[in-house]
Amino acid sequence: MSGHSRGSAPQAAAAAAVLKLRSAGNDFFRHGQFGQASARYSDAIGKLRDSGVKSPEDLSVLYSNRAACYLKIGSCSECIKDCTAALELVPFALKPLLRRAAAYEVLERYRLAYVDYRTTIQVDSSVQAAQDGMNRMRKVLIEMEGDGWRQNLPRMPSVPLEVQRRWEPSASVNGNTTAQPRGLQQNGGDTASISHILERAKSLKEEGNELVKKGEHRKAVEKYSASLKLNNKECTTYTNRALCHLFLKQYHEAIQDCTAALGLDPKNLKAFYRRGQARKEVKDYKGSVADLREMLNLDPNNSAGQRLLQEVKKLIK
Numbered sequence: 001m002s003g004h005s006r007g008s009a010p011q012a013a014a015a016a017a018v019l020k021l022r023s024a025g026n027d028f029f030r031h032g033q034f035g036q037a038s039a040r041y042s043d044a045i046g047k048l049r050d051s052g053v054k055s056p057e058d059l060s061v062l063y064s065n066r067a068a069c070y071l072k073i074g075s076c077s078e079c080i081k082d083c084t085a086a087l088e089l090v091p092f093a094l095k096p097l098l099r100r101a102a103a104y105e106v107l108e109r110y111r112l113a114y115v116d117y118r119t120t121i122q123v124d125s126s127v128q129a130a131q132d133g134m135n136r137m138r139k140v141l142i143e144m145e146g147d148g149w150r151q152n153l154p155r156m157p158s159v160p161l162e163v164q165r166r167w168e169p170s171a172s173v174n175g176n177t178t179a180q181p182r183g184l185q186q187n188g189g190d191t192a193s194i195s196h197i198l199e200r201a202k203s204l205k206e207e208g209n210e211l212v213k214k215g216e217h218r219k220a221v222e223k224y225s226a227s228l229k230l231n232n233k234e235c236t237t238y239t240n241r242a243l244c245h246l247f248l249k250q251y252h253e254a255i256q257d258c259t260a261a262l263g264l265d266p267k268n269l270k271a272f273y274r275r276g277q278a279r280k281e282v283k284d285y286k287g288s289v290a291d292l293r294e295m296l297n298l299d300p301n302n303s304a305g306q307r308l309l310q311e312v313k314k315l316i317k
Contacts, residue, residue, distance in 0.1 A: 220240075239274060258275035
């Protein structure tokens with residue numbers, strides 16, 4: 001028997017034990033027994049480390065799961081430690097980013113919470129919890145620090161393109177997930193299929209644009225929504241749909257679309273302007289002013305932004 005074979009059996013046994021502990025932790029968590037769940041995850045972490053098996057993804061998940069337990073029982077500092085450990089193993093993983101943001105928020109460390117929520121959106125702009133959290137932190141920081149709140153933020157991490165969720169993950173095959181465009185799971189993952197889906201998404205967006213020109217905003221929303229189901233990383237589709245929502249007086253939907261667009265392109269002028277318009281309509285005047293000032297910082301001579309800002313300031317007075 002080779003040395004490799006002798007070494008592989010104990011490692012396989014350790015991997016099976018880790019999986020069993022993780023499964024038990026998941027069961028306890030589902031039943032609200034967070035203390036027992038965290039104990040199982042701790043045992044799994046120790047066993048995985050002692051086994052010598054190099055599996056940063058599995059270890060990251062265990063830390064993230066234990067962090068969820070700590071968050072549930074109010075041990076926010078421990079949650080932050082575990083999320084940080086998880087992110088050191090797998091940078092920009094969504095769950096530890098969200099859980100750490102929530103823990104920072106509970107501890108009133110709002111700047112750090114904002115950074116984690118914002119980073120989550122940069123990884124995957126469709127995560128509604130991150131969009132909502134970023135909006136909450138933004139409002140709190142504006143109230144605390146005024147319009148210069150961004151100057152006091154910690155450095156925002158730069159999310160590499162390869163980890164941004166341009167594609168939806170397909171079903172796992174032998175433990176491996178393959179990245180595919182949304183809607184591709186039924187069509188296979190070949191390059192021709194990907195190209196076809198992206199072309200279809202583009203065609204639907206263009207059909208929506210034509211409907212906007214005709215003033216048929218409700219039908220245009222349907223086209224843009226269909227396009228985003230195929231490719232949810234097209235910034236202009238979000239801002240175009242936001243415009244339609246404004247015409248239809250669907251202001252909260254417009255805000256959500258603009259926030260999604262800004263998650264993809266943090267300097268998008270149309271997204272800032274249209275979100276400023278929508279926030280004005282829902283009487284979130286501070287949020288509207290902040291959006292318009294962000295826009296004017298990027299484009300100081302934008303006359304439409306200047307006019308709208310003056311209108312909102314009058315409403316505040």
